[in-house]
Amino acid sequence: MPGGRPKGYPKTGGRKAGTANKLQETRSRFRQMAIDVEHVLPEIALNGSTDQARIAAVKEINERAYGKAPQPLTDADGEGPLVIKLIKYDGD
Numbered sequence: 001m002p003g004g005r006p007k008g009y010p011k012t013g014g015r016k017a018g019t020a021n022k023l024q025e026t027r028s029r030f031r032q033m034a035i036d037v038e039h040v041l042p043e044i045a046l047n048g049s050t051d052q053a054r055i056a057a058v059k060e061i062n063e064r065a066y067g068k069a070p071q072p073l074t075d076a077d078g079e080g081p082l083v084i085k086l087i088k089y090d091g092d
Contacts (some may be wrong), residue, residue, distance in 0.1 A: 044057035
């Protein structure tokens with residue numbers, strides 16, 4: 001059987017039709033919290049109790065300001081550029 005429910009069986013599970021999707025409401029609430037506590041990261045970066053806390057705060061500030069650093073692509077042994085070879089398949 002390829003997966004899923006067999007033909008003729010009723011659909012079960014999932015959100016009931018007509019029920020509000022709470023995702024947007026939840027995201028909005030968390031975004032408001034993020035605005036409320038945006039002063040916390042600079043405070044930790046400058047006055048954190050451990051080096052680990054200060055470094056993590058600085059990293060988070062940089063990622064929010066500039067985005068995450070792009071990951072380099074390397075070959076299998078981690079050295080040099082990634083090489084992609086295109087090979088034509090003749091069906092043999």
